[in-house]
């Protein structure tokens with residue numbers, strides 16, 4: 001196995017499946033199955049999940065919400081998704097613990113790096129909810145931060161596209177996929193697969209990012225088994 005400890009980012013938006021809003025039970029179950037499969041293979045992991053299926057501060061601001069409060073709403077949305085994922089994992093017999101970046105016991109324990117590492121080393125799947133705990137950030141930046149803190153070997157960005165392209169493949173049918181690309185090139189080409197803060201943190205801390213399509217069953221295991229799917233963004 002090429003990676004022992006991973007930070008897995010799941011897209012909140014993907015969690016809504018075909019519904020247009022909220023949590024699709026089939027998609028949630030599929031994610032829990034894929035995660036359980038790799039957990040049973042001995043992969044250690046922290047998981048960050050987005051909140052785009054429920055609320056994003058920026059889109060709230062465009063409708064007149066205060067950005068600071070909107071971002072807090074977005075962070076709470078990620079906690080709702082984290083609880084749903086923990087519950088789906090527990091239902092499969094996989095031990096999962098939610099640590100939150102904002103104090104809210106008993107919903108989840110307050111995050112600290114030692115607590116997260118201890119739980120991971122005890123064989124638990126640790127779900128890191130609430131992003132960074134600060135407004136004006138995203139869960140991609142939360143993922144790079146937590147990935148660095150838990151000393152992950154890689155940041156696996158599980159999304160709904162199958163890698164990094166020369167342009168957004170959902171908008172440009174002529175976009176071409178990269179098998180590998182450096183952080184410098186992502187920056188110089190202005191590719192928007194993650195926000196700039198997240199990209200800069202991974203680059204500075206030499207945390208490689210693997211972008212792949214998490215919505216195809218079995219892809220998580222394939223990525224970890226070294227199959228050539230997705231795009232590796234390297235320092």
Ligand SMILES: Nc1ncnc2c1ncn2[C@@H]1O[C@H](COP(=O)(O)OP(=O)(O)OP(=O)(O)O)[C@@H](O)[C@H]1O
Pocket residue numbers: 010011012013014049050051052053139140158159160161163164165166167168169170191192193
């Ligand atoms: N150059 C590019 N290559 C690949 N995808 C790109 C690129 N530019 C923009 N994207 C877009 O980035 C999206 C992936 O980002 P991500 O998974 O973070 O989605 P999200 O909707 O922001 O997730 P969340 O709901 O967690 O906030 C893809 O759906 C794709 O449309």
Ligand SMILES: O=c1ccn([C@@H]2O[C@H](COP(=O)(O)O)[C@@H](O)[C@H]2O)c(=O)[nH]1
Pocket residue numbers: 012049050051052055056057058070071072073074075076077078130131132133134135136137138139140142
């Ligand atoms: O550190 C963070 C992380 C997230 N937010 C807010 O939550 C939403 C949902 O996260 P996504 O990454 O977009 O899925 C985000 O739009 C922000 O409003 C935050 O404020 N700080």
